[in-house]
Amino acid sequence: MNIYDLEIDTIDGETVRLDIYRGKVLLIVNVASRCGFTPQYAGLEALYRRHRGAGLEILGFPCNQFGGQEPGNEEEIKQFCASRYEVSFPLFAKIEVNGEHAHPLYAHLKSAQKGLLGSETIKWNFTKFLVDRNGEVVRRYAPTATPDSIEPDLLPLLAASSES
Numbered sequence: 001m002n003i004y005d006l007e008i009d010t011i012d013g014e015t016v017r018l019d020i021y022r023g024k025v026l027l028i029v030n031v032a033s034r035c036g037f038t039p040q041y042a043g044l045e046a047l048y049r050r051h052r053g054a055g056l057e058i059l060g061f062p063c064n065q066f067g068g069q070e071p072g073n074e075e076e077i078k079q080f081c082a083s084r085y086e087v088s089f090p091l092f093a094k095i096e097v098n099g100e101h102a103h104p105l106y107a108h109l110k111s112a113q114k115g116l117l118g119s120e121t122i123k124w125n126f127t128k129f130l131v132d133r134n135g136e137v138v139r140r141y142a143p144t145a146t147p148d149s150i151e152p153d154l155l156p157l158l159a160a161s162s163e164s
Helices: 040-054 073-084 105-114 147-157
Strands: 008-011 015-016 025-031 056-062 130-133 139-140
Touching: 025 105, 025 147, 040 056, 040 073, 040 147, 105 130, 105 139, 105 147, 130 147, 139 147
Parallel strands: 025 056
Antiparallel strands: 008 015, 025 130, 130 139
């Protein structure tokens, strides 16, 4: 499976193919508005603003599977992110990242980069996946990894051009 073949629903209800991000470096994050890691939205937005011109896209996927920390609907989530953190990176419809109804994107990400001790399970919100310009999942980060701590891994990928 190629990441670019997958379809996802935006937070506004539009279905798009990940192909629209071909040639970009992606940081894919399952997010929540009532999580101890929610303040990472500020760091994610700062990272996005610093590097979007070089080809970075941060993709936020709201998820309510961890302690009910994302109970709102898409409009509420969008409003929260805009008013509280001025989020300008793309947000998508609420999804599941684990279990029988896990979104195919997350099934792919978890298979490509396993977690601690080889586990595929997402342990909590704000788990992050770094994807290079060719759609290869190159790294998985725990929720505790801050956006600033990821930046050194991101810079070489942004400097590399995509292959045809």
